Amino acid sequence: MSRFLTFGALVQGSGGHIAGWRHPEAYSTGQLDFGFHVDLAKLLERGRFAAFFVADVVAIWGHQLESLSRTGRAEFFEPLTLLSALSTVTRDIGLVGTATTTYNEPYHIARKFASLDHLSRGRAGWNVVTSVVPLEAANFGRAEHLEHSLRYRRAAEFVDVVRALWDSLPEVLRDKESGRYYDPDVLAPPHHDGEHFTVRGPLNISRPPQGHPVLFQAGSSATGQDFAARYGEVLFTDQPDLASAQRFYAGVKRKVADAGRDPDRVLVWPVLAPLVADTEAAARARVRELDELLHDDVARRLVQDNLGEVDLTGHDLDGPLPEVPEGNRSKSRRDLLVGLARRENLTIRQLAHRYTGGSIVAGTPEQVADRLETWFRERGADGFNVTFPYLPGPAVDFVEQVVPELRRRGLVRADYEGTTLRANLGLG
Numbered sequence: 001m002s003r004f005l006t007f008g009a010l011v012q013g014s015g016g017h018i019a020g021w022r023h024p025e026a027y028s029t030g031q032l033d034f035g036f037h038v039d040l041a042k043l044l045e046r047g048r049f050a051a052f053f054v055a056d057v058v059a060i061w062g063h064q065l066e067s068l069s070r071t072g073r074a075e076f077f078e079p080l081t082l083l084s085a086l087s088t089v090t091r092d093i094g095l096v097g098t099a100t101t102t103y104n105e106p107y108h109i110a111r112k113f114a115s116l117d118h119l120s121r122g123r124a125g126w127n128v129v130t131s132v133v134p135l136e137a138a139n140f141g142r143a144e145h146l147e148h149s150l151r152y153r154r155a156a157e158f159v160d161v162v163r164a165l166w167d168s169l170p171e172v173l174r175d176k177e178s179g180r181y182y183d184p185d186v187l188a189p190p191h192h193d194g195e196h197f198t199v200r201g202p203l204n205i206s207r208p209p210q211g212h213p214v215l216f217q218a219g220s221s222a223t224g225q226d227f228a229a230r231y232g233e234v235l236f237t238d239q240p241d242l243a244s245a246q247r248f249y250a251g252v253k254r255k256v257a258d259a260g261r262d263p264d265r266v267l268v269w270p271v272l273a274p275l276v277a278d279t280e281a282a283a284r285a286r287v288r289e290l291d292e293l294l295h296d297d298v299a300r301r302l303v304q305d306n307l308g309e310v311d312l313t314g315h316d317l318d319g320p321l322p323e324v325p326e327g328n329r330s331k332s333r334r335d336l337l338v339g340l341a342r343r344e345n346l347t348i349r350q351l352a353h354r355y356t357g358g359s360i361v362a363g364t365p366e367q368v369a370d371r372l373e374t375w376f377r378e379r380g381a382d383g384f385n386v387t388f389p390y391l392p393g394p395a396v397d398f399v400e401q402v403v404p405e406l407r408r409r410g411l412v413r414a415d416y417e418g419t420t421l422r423a424n425l426g427l428g
């Protein structure tokens with residue numbers, strides 16, 4: 001099986017960089033503008049992106065209203081609603097939505113993604129998350145966010161039930177002669193009665209065109225990686241450099257093999273935020289422009305919210321990061337940030353800039369293509385989850401300048417080769 005580079009776009013209407021919406025060239029009303037999303041999806045199809053990906057939390061994205069009020073993160077489309085609408089105006093691109101296993105029920109999720117897969121004729125994907133924002137709990141009548149390992153136990157049972165539901169109504173007879181629409185036996189599948197869920201089934205929509213919509217996952221902690229190895233087909237990850245990406249890649253592929261699955265059928269997609277310009281200096285100037293747009297309150301909260309159990313109020317932004325205890329949020333992200341700050345002796349402000357700009361790759365089209373090629377060839381990545389710091393400029397630049405360069409190098413497919421997301425990812 002020949003390897004080829006694949007892309008998904010992590011689309012946030014206000015831009016992937018938290019201050020991106022303030023950029024003079026950003027289309028700042030993009031967040032809830034459907035026409036804008038349609039134009040983007042069509043642009044990405046021209047660049048042969050495999051997937052249009054919508055992230056989600058079921059809350060506003062942070063509880064510090066002062067800093068949140070300075071970002072575009074307090075309103076966004078519900079992913080499946082947006083993707084269903086996009087399914088009618090796109091032809092090839094995969095439509096991947098995030099849904100949490102902590103604040104949903106499996107029957108709802110199985111049904112929604114089966115519907116999206118039917119609507120799009122086999123282009124649906126589900127990014128399985130267990131929720132990282134504690135604020136979500138408060139919207140579902142819970143005083144506390146579920147503990148990390150319990151979230152993953154619930155997630156495992158959740159996905160098992162969803163997959164069984166997708167398989168539960170395999171054939172529809174529609175036999176006018178006999179008068180049977182369904183085989184009566186399939187309407188009475190085995191019940192599921194587990195630790196977290198009791199589900200009679202079957203699903204009230206027949207098996208999705210892909211069989212199972214493609215499962216995306218981004219667990220990074222040890223528990224998260226075990227879960228990803230068992231269920232994930234495309235694994236998102238945030239990696240600071242090639243060596244870390246290679247470690248993650250090799251480690252998680254080993255876990256996939258240990259779980260009895262084929263590692264070539266599981267793709268690793270690190271996050272990449274491209275900023276392309278005619279010269280390297282011009283591209284770097286763009287990064288500095290974004291850094292300067294990051295307000296102090298936003299910088300402070302960004303670091304704090306990703307660290308979990310620490311209060312940075314009153315700490316000098318230009319001073320060092322204080323001690324940060326382990327918490328119940330994302331362990332991997334805490335370890336990554338604390339490690340970076342300690343290793344490089346960064347101030348809180350510098351850490352915020354590194355965090356927001358961490359996945360930015362700035363350079364000429366050739367330099368950006370070089371970076372992608374190295375990570376791909378040296379097994380740090382099978383593809384990339386591309387987030388554009390602001391929109392639409394950097395997305396247009398990437399599609400018009402970097403993708404043709406990758407095509408010249410024979411790294412990407414020139415066309416969609418199949419009609420389903422699964423086929424276009426080479427997942428069989």
Ligand SMILES: Cc1cc2nc3c(=O)[nH]c(=O)nc-3n(C[C@H](O)[C@H](O)[C@H](O)COP(=O)(O)O)c2cc1C
Nearest residue numbers: 055056098129131132218219220221224236330331
């Ligand atoms: C590219 C990427 C996208 C993610 N998107 C979401 C999301 O939309 N919603 C969410 O709750 N978590 C999201 N996460 C967080 C992961 O689901 C996961 O919780 C996180 O990577 C920490 O891993 P851990 O739970 O194993 O510690 C994302 C992570 C990455 C790297």
